Amino acid sequence: MSFLIYPTPKMYPLTGLTGLGGGPGTALLKSAAAGGGTVDTSAAHFWDFSSNNSSPFEDQVGSLEFTTNTGSMATGSSSGSYGNPPGWSGGYGYIASAGSYVQTAANACFNLSGDFRIDCCFYNPNNTSNAFMAWSQGKASTEAWYIYNASGSARWNSANSDYSGRMGGDGEGGSSSDPVHNYVEDKWNVSTMRRSGDTVYIKNYVAKTDNTGWDQAPGTPYSNSCTGTGPDGASDGGFLALNGWTHTTNGYSVDNLAIAWLAYYTNGAKTDDPFVPGS
Numbered sequence: 503m504s505f506l507i508y509p510t511p512k513m514y515p516l517t518g519l520t521g522l523g524g525g526p527g528t529a530l531l532k533s534a535a536a537g538g539g540t541v542d543t544s545a546a547h548f549w550d551f552s553s554n555n556s557s558p559f560e561d562q563v564g565s566l567e568f569t570t571n572t573g574s575m576a577t578g579s580s581s582g583s584y585g586n587p588p589g590w591s592g593g594y595g596y597i598a599s600a601g602s603y604v605q606t607a608a609n610a611c612f613n614l615s616g617d618f619r620i621d622c623c624f625y626n627p628n629n630t631s632n633a634f635m636a637w638s639q640g641k642a643s644t645e646a647w648y649i650y651n652a653s654g655s656a657r658w659n660s661a662n663s664d665y666s667g668r669m670g671g672d673g674e675g676g677s678s679s680d681p682v683h684n685y686v687e688d689k690w691n692v693s694t695m696r697r698s699g700d701t702v703y704i705k706n707y708v709a710k711t712d713n714t715g716w717d718q719a720p721g722t723p724y725s726n727s728c729t730g731t732g733p734d735g736a737s738d739g740g741f742l743a744l745n746g747w748t749h750t751t752n753g754y755s756v757d758n759l760a761i762a763w764l765a766y767y768t769n770g771a772k773t774d775d776p777f778v779p780g781s
Contacts, residue, residue: 540590540763542777547612547766551595553578558595559604564766566610568744574602575744579760584625587690587762588713589778594625594762595744600755603746608739611639614647614732615663617770619696621777625760627688630654633754634685636693636761640748641665641739647732648747649693649704650754655721656684658695658704660728664738669730682724690762692716698770702728707776716775 540550547564558577559568579596586593597603612618622636633652640646645661645668660669683706685691690709695702703725707716733740741748744764746755765777 540592540779542763542765542779544767545765545777546768547764549764551575551577551761551763552590552592554592566606566612566742568604568742569607569610570605570741571602572604574599575604575761582625582627582758582760584627584690584760585713587623587625587692588709588715589780590762594760597745597755597759597761598757600757601746601752603751603755604744605748606742608641608741609736611733611735611740611742612647612766613735613768614639614661614697615734616732617697617699617768619694619767619770619772621692621694621765621767623690623692623762623764623776624685625688625690625762626685626756627758628756630684630687632756634756635745635747635754636759637742637744637764638746638748638754639733639740639742641741643749646748647695649695650747651684654684656682656693656704656706656724658702658724660702661733661740663731663733665733665740669728669732683719683721686719691719692776694776696767696770696772697728697732700727700729701725715778715781 540554541562542548545563547566548562550562551558559572575595575597577595578593580593581596624636635648635650638646638648640661644665647661649658662669686708692707694705705723706719708719710717745759747753
């Protein structure tokens, strides 16, 4: 009898033993120590871009991986002297130039067909008048899912199951006089997008003054109807991109962006504050 041994918390097969590719010496092992405690194991997907993680572009809980243009992000970086987000250590992923981005391969992205929550922890030193997306999921020249900044307010967009159009409802809301929980420049922020049933909610958080946790960002939380089925993440060619729009790699990207971590949860009813390691 033979046994397959999977490390925890990530169930990751020894590929050289399962016949799924590779050979002796090519097995990828991920243990509970991966990320040095900076991994939220309650997530279905989680990336830790600090120096605590020896494989920063690999999903530390699931099996997604950033594979394209990874050289544009310096991981475990202290560039910009941004410090660390609450509970964090080891720096962050740093993208120096607008137009630079990191992507997953096609059909290696989030399952957005039902309920979910996506949290992205970032530091953007640029003025909120700058157009900006920390992440997006879609295809070139198609509709996509994302939160973005436009004229000082946070907005969002949806895509249907094959990215050929929008789902019912989107987040074209907010104004510069009452920003919809937009990011705060020169601070660590977490943008959250979640879908629960036929409603999508966006809420942004900013690090507390003492850096012990997260406060709601200024402005008004936003929600809107969103009916239909989104993309399943494993078909129709969709991919994830950091620092910009999948529609065009130059769109909505900024200089000097830091991303510490990115998380995806299957629980669309998750309303607690963002992840703080050790809390």
